[in-house]
Amino acid sequence: MTLADQPPAAALVFQTLLAHGPLTRAEAGRRTGLSPGAVTKVATPLLADGWITELGRPAVAERANGRPATLIAVRAERARFIGVKVTADEVIGVLADLTARPLAARRARLGSRDVGTVVRAIARLVTALREAAGARQEGGVHSVGVTISGDVDGHTGTVQYSPFLDWRRVPLARLVESATGIPTVIENDVRALTVAEQWFGAGVxxxxxxxxxxxxxxxxxxxxxxxxxxxxxxxxxxxxxxxxxxxxxxxxxxxxxxxxxxxxxxxxxxxxxxxxxxxxxxxxxxxxxxxxxxxxxxxxxxxxxxxxxxxxxxxxxxxxxxxxxxxxxxxxxxxxxxxxxxxxxxxxxxxxxxxxxxxxRPLPFEEWARGGAAVAAQRVFAPSK
Amino acid sequence: MTLADQPPAAALVFQTLLAHGPLTRAEAGRRTGLSPGAVTKVATPLLADGWITELGRPAVAERANGRPATLIAVRAERARFIGVKVTADEVIGVLADLTARPLAARRARLGSRDVGTVVRAIARLVTALREAAGARQEGGVHSVGVTISGDVDGHTGTVQYSPFLDWRRVPLARLVESATGIPTVIENDVRALTVAEQWFGAGVxxxxxxxxxxxxxxxxxxxxxxxxxxxxxxxxxxxxxxxxxxxxxxxxxxxxxxxxxxxxxxxxxxxxxxxxxxxxxxxxxxxxxxxxxxxxxxxxxxxxxxxxxxxxxxxxxxxxxxxxxxxxxxxxxxxxxxxxxxxxxxxxxxxxxxxxxxxxRPLPFEEWARGGAAVAAQRVFAPSK
Structure with missing residues (x-):
């Protein structure tokens, strides 16, 4: 199974579980507009491939169609992501699991704001975080999410304009991908922090x-x-x-x-x-x-x-x-x-x-970097969005 | 079949067809996030009960799963609605089909802005439009959608505050329902006009x-x-x-x-x-x-x-x-x-x-009233939303 083979409903269910945590199939259905049967159908290959998992029954038994209403949830350890926040002086990175729970964090000062310097600093940060990952668990990093202030086109992976770095039309996703060998997505930093707050912050x-x-x-x-x-x-x-x-x-x-x-x-x-x-x-x-x-x-x-x-x-x-x-x-x-x-x-x-x-809410830059990891995780099933 | 028996996916498909017109099942799936199979499943009872209909094949044959890709569309004549716009001086009404296409229009001056006067004027307008309906086609009016400026709570059917009419906490939906005998929904007039523009205006x-x-x-x-x-x-x-x-x-x-x-x-x-x-x-x-x-x-x-x-x-x-x-x-x-x-x-x-x-866009008040009919039609499958 490749992820791109999944029907749109699978992405919908997966992203709903990412954003809202463990849900019964019936509740996932209510939130996505799918019937419980449709949720079951798209959940089956996701379960088989380990992207989601079944938890025990909820404390108060809820039954839909006569079946015991077990909870389904994203399997946090299924994939890891690196989120990076770029400021004018520093790059801040976190290694996180599929639910954007941070496993390790690193910071590095930036000597200058030119594109090459920043990309090399991101690549070193990614290497350091991968090593931290290696010490904990086998397996690679699924993707990197870099967040940066300014007009960021996530679809093409291009920073159209970032006043703080004085960048224009920088194909940052491609550059980081070349430097790290890991698929990379980019997003405006405030939008990424908003995703983070929606998943696991004051927006839940x-x-x-x-x-x-x-x-x-x-x-x-x-x-x-x-x-x-x-x-x-x-x-x-x-x-x-x-x-x-x-x-x-x-x-x-x-x-x-x-x-x-x-x-x-x-x-x-x-x-x-x-x-x-x-x-x-x-x-x-x-x-x-x-x-x-x-x-x-x-x-x-x-x-x-x-x-x-x-x-x-x-x-x-x-x-x-x-x-x-x-x-x-x-x-x-x-x-x-x-x-x-x-x-x-x-x-x-x-x-x-x-x-x-x-x-x-005081939110340290590591929370902004988590937003980058959340954006990367969100795009597992919808890489072009 | 009652409409409330339909799964949430049916409401989703129906509202997508209302807003976007005839679509292939595959396109309806893309827009709703449902698989073509799920669209077919929810479409079947809607077809059987005449809420939607199949049109001929599209000019350029599109095939999904080897089946000819016929278009499905809302069946405009399945139900009729009356939309009413209330201003400080006038009530303006249209009778419309399920796609908010106007079949008749009427206006009436308001002698005063007190609640009783306005409700009686709406009831007379509804009677006149029903008679216009009777002359064209058998069958009743499914529901009335009244739109009014101000803070309007569509869920409870209450006008919380309307400065132009100097109304506070008026249970308008219930009052119009009692006066006309037809289920009634209410909405803020600008939001209703926005629904209208989204369906069949400059927002399509x-x-x-x-x-x-x-x-x-x-x-x-x-x-x-x-x-x-x-x-x-x-x-x-x-x-x-x-x-x-x-x-x-x-x-x-x-x-x-x-x-x-x-x-x-x-x-x-x-x-x-x-x-x-x-x-x-x-x-x-x-x-x-x-x-x-x-x-x-x-x-x-x-x-x-x-x-x-x-x-x-x-x-x-x-x-x-x-x-x-x-x-x-x-x-x-x-x-x-x-x-x-x-x-x-x-x-x-x-x-x-x-x-x-x-x-x-100059939009006459009849277009605003159509917005009321559109809101009523939109709530056929989701009366509480």
């Missing part, structure tokens, strides 16, 4: 949620009805460029009024430098000044908080997610804009949209 | 689109992956309350900065009154003054156009739809803000989000 069991990341950039992933929104033209979740920022600072995209123009790490640092008259001030120093009560620097964070609150209200008004998860490096100093975010969000959320739950 | 065949309606209110429906987004808390598509309007006019929701505060019919009229110093000026007169070149009134429309352009860019940046359809009463004077909409949209759409297609 929700009908819809948004993940807003605050840091060097302001990103957003959207999960609606169990699927991460990818955008017909490759762009989605660009909350950083919603024109709700206020003020006349010019954004990296050339516009005024963007959220990123006032709330990214760079924008906050720049504005704090102006406010203090110190052209060398760092973000860490700005945070310390704000914590010590400096009113001008506190005002910079307050402005950022209001822009973020308006952006989150825009997400709530348009999509109506069950929850908005706030993460990214910026949450380390979240206390400096939390009040403004909540107040502005409550002001601008329309009617019941204000019932949307706001949750702050 | 698109992976995703947004419908922005400009008029007394500024609304938005979102279709992603063939499903209309409804919002976890009942709110979605509230583009009128995105905080991108600019200026300090106070919106009906109590905020400043909302799109509706500068771009609704009421807001444009108010601003034109201020600009001209004429407290009696009507919207029609404002449109005439703008067309005649009055710079102050033209500036009012330009401000509205910029707010709408920023709102549409926000939709494009967040969701990345293939297309944005602009409709509503406001498109009658669309030429007065078209330039500002396109320019502001292009300025604020991020990267490839600017590739999103903007299409202007």
């Amino acid at each position: 069991g929700l009908s819809s949620f948004a993940l807003v990341t605050v840091g060097a950039g302001i990103g957003c992933g959207l999960s609606i009805g169990g699927r991460v929104v990818s955008g017909a033209h490759g762009v989605s979740g660009e909350v950083g460029h919603l024109p709700v920022g206020g003020g006349d600072r010019i954004c990296t995209c050339g516009n005024t009024g963007c959220v990123e123009a006032v709330a990214s790490t760079h924008a906050i640092t720049e504005q704090a430098r102006q406010a203090t008259g110190d052209p060398e001030l760092t973000m860490a120093q700005a945070v310390r000044l704000a914590h010590s009560g400096d009113p001008a620097v506190r005002a910079v964070f307050a402005l950022a908080g209001r822009a973020l609150g308006r952006a989150m209200a825009s997400v709530a008004n348009l999509i109506g997610p069950e929850r908005i998860i706030v993460s990214g490096e910026g949450v380390a100093s979240y206390d400096l804009f939390a009040d403004q975010i909540r107040r502005t969000f409550a002001d601008h959320a329309f009617g019941a949209a204000a019932d949307c739950d706001l949750v702050v | 065949g698109l992976s995703s689109f947004a419908l922005v309606t400009v008029g007394a209110g500024i609304g938005c429906g979102l279709s992603i992956g063939g499903r209309v987004v409804s919002g976890a808390h009942g709110v979605s598509g509230e583009v009128g309350h995105l905080p991108v309007g600019g200026g300090d006019r106070i919106c009906t929701c109590g905020n400043t900065g909302c799109v509706e505060a500068v771009a609704s019919t009421h807001a444009i009229t108010e601003q034109a009154r201020q600009a001209t110093g004429d407290p009696e000026l009507t919207m029609a007169q404002a449109v005439r003054l703008a067309h005649s070149g009055d710079p102050a009134v033209r500036a009012v429309f330009a401000l509205a156009g910029r707010a709408l352009g920023r709102a549409m860019a926000s939709v494009a940046n967040l969701i990345g739809p293939e297309r944005i359809i602009v409709s509503g009463e406001g498109v009658a004077s669309y030429d007065l803000f078209a330039d500002q909409i396109r320019r502001t949209f292009a300025d604020h759409a991020f990267g490839a989000a600017a590739d999103c297609d903007l299409v202007v």
Whole structure:
């Protein structure tokens, strides 16, 4: 059996089990729209080939068509994946099983941002993680999932544009594949983290949620009805460029009024430098000044908080997610804009949209890398998607 | 056979045929994720009971599993539906077949906006349309779909809040059902029009689109992956309350900065009154003054156009739809803000989000009413959704 031989319903059942964990055949049927009989039919070859497994009966016996309702689940040890998150300074990797449970993690500094340097760093990271794998278990790594910020075309494996690395049209999947010998998929890093949150984070069991990341950039992933929104033209979740920022600072995209123009790490640092008259001030120093009560620097964070609150209200008004998860490096100093975010969000959320739950989650880069492993696992049965 | 006996896969196949028209079993399988065999299995009782029908072979013979690939399609004449759109002044109804093809249409003025008056007007409209039906064909009307602006809970059949009618917590579905004796579903009017555009309008065949309606209110429906987004808390598509309007006019929701505060019919009229110093000026007169070149009134429309352009860019940046359809009463004077909409949209759409297609569609209220018939037809197999 090759995976490509499987009918589309098999991919549907498999991905439902990946995202939602052990289910009875009846429950898998309800979630996929398949009859229990159809679930049984597609599950049989997956069971035979070890991709899924049967667990014991659920505590409360559920019976469908007179059969005992055993649970079926993805067999975590069936395949391993390496997820990699690329930042401007570092590559972070995790080795994970089929359910994206991490088995080992490694980090490496980047000497430069040129494509060759980054690809070689990823290849060394993959080698180190494979060796960690070898020490634990026989067998290879099924595939690598690399995640990176910017306009990433997962279908062609090309980074169309990544402002942080200053890359344009880099065929990254092919390059990593050549350097490692392992099939490689790539995805936008925020979308991959959204997949991770949907499977095993603060998005589990929700009908819809948004993940807003605050840091060097302001990103957003959207999960609606169990699927991460990818955008017909490759762009989605660009909350950083919603024109709700206020003020006349010019954004990296050339516009005024963007959220990123006032709330990214760079924008906050720049504005704090102006406010203090110190052209060398760092973000860490700005945070310390704000914590010590400096009113001008506190005002910079307050402005950022209001822009973020308006952006989150825009997400709530348009999509109506069950929850908005706030993460990214910026949450380390979240206390400096939390009040403004909540107040502005409550002001601008329309009617019941204000019932949307706001949750702050510090997620280390290893969690982002797990997102890469989750994306790779998700594509086992649908490599072109 | 009762419809509730059908497995979930039957509803999936039926709704796919409703939305996408005649398909081969293989194509229906690709779109639903079911195997061709599973499609055949669920199609058999639907064929037997006349809900779907087989058409001749497609022009280019497609063969799956060695069988001739006949097309299956919804049998339009199997059931009829009445769709009703309620405005502040009028009720507009259409009688339609299972594919929402209109067979007759009627309108009636509303003497007042109180619940009893509106329900009686709907009941009279339904009677008139049933009589029109009787003249054409035997048999009854399967169900009624009433659409109305505001926060509408389709699950409980309750209008939670409709600002235009000043209604709160009105159990409209039950009231119309009692008055007409026909099962009734209700839906937000913009979401119903989005369903209509998805089935038989400018949304056919698109992976995703947004419908922005400009008029007394500024609304938005979102279709992603063939499903209309409804919002976890009942709110979605509230583009009128995105905080991108600019200026300090106070919106009906109590905020400043909302799109509706500068771009609704009421807001444009108010601003034109201020600009001209004429407290009696009507919207029609404002449109005439703008067309005649009055710079102050033209500036009012330009401000509205910029707010709408920023709102549409926000939709494009967040969701990345293939297309944005602009409709509503406001498109009658669309030429007065078209330039500002396109320019502001292009300025604020991020990267490839600017590739999103903007299409202007004047849609009479009968099309909105068809949306109600489409929603009713869609719920034949899933009455609680």
